[in-house]
Amino acid sequence: MTNLVLFGPPGAGKGTQASILKEKYQLVHISTGDVFRYNIKNETELGLSAKSYMDKGQLVPDQVTIDMLKAEVEANEDVKGFIFDGFPRTRAQAEALGEFLASKGEEVDAMIALEVEDEVLVQRLLERGKTSGRPDDADESVIRKRIKVYYEETAILKEYYKKDDKYYGVDGVGSVQEITQRLSEVIDKLI
Ligand SMILES: Nc1ncnc2c1ncn2[C@@H]1O[C@H](COP(=O)(O)OP(=O)(O)O)[C@@H](O)[C@H]1O
Structure with missing residues (x-):
């Protein structure tokens, strides 16, 4: 399997x-943010517990996130590999992911980070907030909090x-196509 962590603020x-x-x-794409948002929309127990953290720009507690991630991986058998997006976000999550994959005879092959400076991030997120309907994108102080949590x-x-x-x-600055090309150059060397 090829297991990639797509990383960045x-x-x-x-x-x-x-x-x-x-x-x-x-590859199978698992976005922890998307899974949380899906659960919020469907008002599941997981969604209810995640929402209060997400709305404030904080991380959802590790154990909740790790359990959810494992369930997502288990739901996909016989696949070529995964793209983890938004996970791991803490050291505890990285350790849990390593152990979990090792228990299946697998590992993280690479973490590929998209590098973008902070002010560009804030502008992009405010722009996205106009149409995404995401409460965490609508408020500049929540955006700055998320970037702060990222660095911390x-x-x-x-x-x-x-x-x-x-x-x-x-x-991570350029056209979508250019950035795909840069990422592909890294991935092509791994697989
Ligand atoms: N691995 C994680 N650990 C804890 N919380 C997470 C994780 N992934 C997502 N979240 C929560 O979901 C929110 C949105 O995640 P995501 O869609 O990945 O956002 P972003 O655009 O900030 O990368 C985060 O701010 C956080 O509250």
């Missing part, structure tokens, strides 16, 4: 690129994957 373009790459490489809790994962030589940084 909120608004970096992970979702856009993941939807293209999953077709191109026949998530950015350290760069070092976590770097020590195993699994980290790849890609410039």
Whole structure:
């Protein structure tokens, strides 16, 4: 299997690129944000517990997120691999993912990060907020909070994957097509 972590701050373009790459490489795309939003829309227990955190720009607690992720992976048997988008976001999540994949004789092959500077992110998210209907995109203070949480809790994962030589940084500014091309250059060397 090929298991990729698509990484980067909120608004970096992970979702856009993941939807293209999953077709191109026949991988299953799991976006934790999308799964949470689906559960909120359907008013499930998981959705109810995630919503209060998401609306404030905070992370949903690790155990809730890890259990959900495992269930999503288990629901897909006999696949070529996964693109994890929005997961892991903390060290505990990265460790849990590593152990979980190892229990299946698998591993994370690469973390590929989309690099975009903060002010560009804020502008992109505010723009997305005009049409996405996402409450966490509509409010600039929530957007800035998410970026802050990214630097405080998530950015350290760069070092976590770097020590195993699994980290790849890609410039996330350019046309959608150009960025797909940059990501593909990394992926083509892995598979
Ligand atoms: N791995 C995770 N751990 C904890 N919370 C998460 C995780 N993934 C998503 N969330 C919650 O869902 C929100 C939206 O996630 P996502 O759609 O990936 O947003 P973004 O555009 O900020 O990358 C996050 O701000 C967070 O509250």
